[in-house]
Amino acid sequence: xxxxxxxxxxxxxxxxxxxxxxxxxxxxxxxxxxxxxxxxxxxxxxxxxxxxxxxxxxxxxxxxxxxxxxxxxxxxxxxxxxxxxxxxxxxxxxxxxxxxxxxxxxxxxxxxxxxxxxxxxxxxxxxxxxxxxxxxxxxxxxxxxxxxxxxxxxxxxxxxxxxxxxxxxxxxxxxxxxxxxxxxxxxxxxxxxxxxxxxxxxxxxxxxxxxxxxxxxxxxxxxxxxxxxxxxxxxxxxxxxxxxxxxxxxxxxxxxxxxxxxxxxxxxxxxxxxxxxxxxxxxxxxxxxxxxxxxxxxxxxxxxxxxxxxxxxxxxxxxxxxxxxxxxxxxxxxxxxxxxxxxxxxxxxxxxxxxxxxxxxxxxxx
Amino acid sequence: xxxxxxxxxxxxxxxxxxxxxxxxxxxxxxxxxxxxxxxxxxxxxxxxxxxxxxxxxxxxxxxxxxxxxxxxxxxxxxxxxxxxxxxxxxxxxxxxxxxxxxxxxxxxxxxxxxxxxxxxxxxxxxxxxxxxxxxxxxxxxxxxxxxxxxxxxxxxxxxxxxxxxxxxxxxxxxxxxxxxxxxxxxxxxxxxxxxxxxxxxxxxxxxxxxxxxxxxxxxxxxxxxxxxxxxxxxxxxxxxxxxxxxxxxxxxxxxxxxxxxxxxxxxxx
Numbered sequence: 001x002x003x004x005x006x007x008x009x010x011x012x013x014x015x016x017x018x019x020x021x022x023x024x025x026x027x028x029x030x031x032x033x034x035x036x037x038x039x040x041x042x043x044x045x046x047x048x049x050x051x052x053x054x055x056x057x058x059x060x061x062x063x064x065x066x067x068x069x070x071x072x073x074x075x076x077x078x079x080x081x082x083x084x085x086x087x088x089x090x091x092x093x094x095x096x097x098x099x100x101x102x103x104x105x106x107x108x109x110x111x112x113x114x115x116x117x118x119x120x121x122x123x124x125x126x127x128x129x130x131x132x133x134x135x136x137x138x139x140x141x142x143x144x145x146x147x148x149x150x151x152x153x154x155x156x157x158x159x160x161x162x163x164x165x166x167x168x169x170x171x172x173x174x175x176x177x178x179x180x181x182x183x184x185x186x187x188x189x190x191x192x193x194x195x196x197x198x199x200x201x202x203x204x205x206x207x208x209x210x211x212x213x214x215x216x217x218x219x220x221x222x223x224x225x226x227x228x229x230x231x232x233x234x235x236x237x238x239x240x241x242x243x244x245x246x247x248x249x250x251x252x253x254x255x256x257x258x259x260x261x262x263x264x265x266x267x268x269x270x271x272x273x274x275x276x277x278x279x280x281x282x283x284x285x286x287x288x289x290x291x292x293x294x295x296x297x298x299x300x301x302x303x304x305x306x307x308x309x310x311x312x313x314x315x316x317x318x319x320x321x322x323x324x325x326x327x328x329x330x331x332x333x334x335x336x337x338x339x340x341x342x343x344x345x346x347x348x349x350x351x352x353x354x355x356x357x358x359x360x361x362x363x364x365x366x
Numbered sequence: 367x368x369x370x371x372x373x374x375x376x377x378x379x380x381x382x383x384x385x386x387x388x389x390x391x392x393x394x395x396x397x398x399x400x401x402x403x404x405x406x407x408x409x410x411x412x413x414x415x416x417x418x419x420x421x422x423x424x425x426x427x428x429x430x431x432x433x434x435x436x437x438x439x440x441x442x443x444x445x446x447x448x449x450x451x452x453x454x455x456x457x458x459x460x461x462x463x464x465x466x467x468x469x470x471x472x473x474x475x476x477x478x479x480x481x482x483x484x485x486x487x488x489x490x491x492x493x494x495x496x497x498x499x500x501x502x503x504x505x506x507x508x509x510x511x512x513x514x515x516x517x518x519x520x521x522x523x524x525x526x527x528x529x530x531x532x533x534x535x536x537x538x539x540x541x542x543x544x545x546x547x548x549x550x551x552x553x554x555x556x557x558x559x560x561x562x563x564x565x566x567x568x569x570x571x572x573x574x575x576x577x578x579x580x581x582x583x584x585x586x587x588x589x590x591x592x593x594x595x596x597x598x599x600x601x602x603x604x605x606x607x608x609x610x611x612x613x614x615x616x617x618x619x620x621x622x623x624x625x626x627x628x629x630x631x632x633x634x635x
Contacts, residue, residue: 051529051533053529053532073529073533074532074533074534074535074536079533080529080530082526082529082530083526084524084526086524086526086527086529087527088527088530088545089527089549090548099531099534099544100533100534103534103535103536103540104535
């Protein structure tokens with residue numbers, strides 16, 4: 001059982017290219033930590049540094065409180081599951097799983113026992129004599145998992161393990177990995193670009209962008225209290241809507257969109273925190289789920305909109321419309337049929353609004 | 367109709383190509399003088415193995431055959447090891463000057479072998495290797511073409527497989543031996559055939575480097591035979607048959623993999 005700690009870790013490829021920029025992170029024992037971000041944000045590089053497949057340019061890395069900067073991957077006692085499974089195509093499933101054990105000169109009977117045990121857990125028992133090319137995508141990924149589990153490593157690393165699977169299988173494997181985490185009770189670090197995977201699997205989530213950490217927190221806290229526009233826009237589907245504008249002090253605090261087409265009076269509770277920001281450029285953030293057909297809160301703001309796209313999902317619908325010069329998406333419950341071009345009233349739950357400094361993108365906490 | 371014409375054409379072309387080989391085999395089975403009578407005979411009146419007997423008993427071709435076998439197998443085996451190591455390194459390792467070094471090696475392919483023969487001979491002579499197997503084996507231990515072939519093939523092996531083996535605890539040599547070599551089988555077999563045929567058929571270099579007739583490889587011995595026995599076409603044909611048979615055997619045995627090697631890369635599985 002192990003903790004993983006990164007202190008001021010950077011990966012510098014050349015003078016101008018910093019793949020990972022000064023990361024500080026501590027992963028607790030038995031924690032399921034997810035690194036999430038768009039491609040090129042440095043999440044995979046970070047994971048590969050933990051694995052030892054990439055050298056660490058500056059900073060220190062500790063696994064189980066032991067400095068591992070110069071320790072070879074094979075001596076770090078960790079396992080990595082790759083996106084493309086990376087099975088050995090010329091070996092049977094049994095040999096694929098047993099390969100690491102054989103290299104470590106473990107007793108033959110012990111290997112038999114451990115492979116059997118793992119293949120029972122992963123339901124691979126009937127496939128042990130097959131070659132990888134005779135397996136389906138899901139089975140291949142389970143073999144890859146088995147290869148990791150059989151070694152009893154201190155830390156499991158996953159590099160986008162589900163991206164090659166189809167949607168249905170992905171959901172199924174997601175729960176399987178979560179179950180595995182509970183069952184094995186080991187530290188896991190999981191890299192993905194899919195925020196749904198991050199939200200559903202992680203104990204904590206690290207949101208990364210351009211090589212640096214934006215925010216580290218539990219899934220719900222990331223959703224509720226994003227630190228900047230990037231995190232706010234990244235977590236939650238569909239993404240949060242942003243409208244640029246200013247505060248005006250008339251008979252209360254008003255939000256006024258940049259093109260002045262969308263003006264509304266903010267609830268009293270915001271005044272104290274936000275009056276300092278009046279006349280500075282800010283961004284208003286509204287989650288798609290903050291819209292509704294009926295006012296469900298005292299502070300609901302009524303808006304008139306013209307539907308430009310209507311997407312019925314069954315239990316809910318997505319309505320697209322223009323507000324304050326921006327294309328806005330809303331997610332409203334219910335199955336009311338709408339037509340494109342319809343003009344209807346919607347309500348914004350003004351109790352749950354986000355404000356950001358337009359210059360820095362940082363959250364203005366209210 | 368078109369198909370029939372095509373087949374007739376192919377059959378004729380095939381027979382024309384095969385005819386010299388068939389005649390070689392049948393002439394080797396004739397008695398003295400029977401191959402050069404007029405009108406020429408295509409098949410022997412009676413089959414006799416006397417020419418082969420003479421080759422082995424009087425002219426000690428068995429010694430030359432052994433030389434050829436030893437040299438060809440050793441060159442093939444050793445060059446496969448070195449070429450595959452170098453090809454793998456060029457394909458998958460990161461080291462300073464890799465691309466420059468590889469271009470330099472590739473560009474050396476335009477130098478004709480004949481140009482390097484004299485310096486090579488002098489060098490091996492100063493080592494004292496002339497007229498030994500080493501004179502044939504050492505120059506053939508690695509070649510650019512082989513390295514290039516294996517490099518191209520090894521580049522198609524995903525990095526993640528190698529990294530995965532590294533995480534599993536494999537050393538560099540274990541990765542090469544247990545992962546890379548098995549995955550490179552098709553190209554290794556192809557290269558093995560090329561190398562074996564090239565070494566077996568090589569004439570000029572063994573002629574220069576081997577001075578003693580007991581060290582001659584088969585093609586050199588056969589050439590000598592021509593000088594001494596110009597009037598015995600039957601004997602010479604028997605020598606040719608002996609020279610060609612091992613290659614045909616090797617080729618047929620590995621043909622299956624060889625075709626796979628040529629097909630590689632065209633279809634992604």
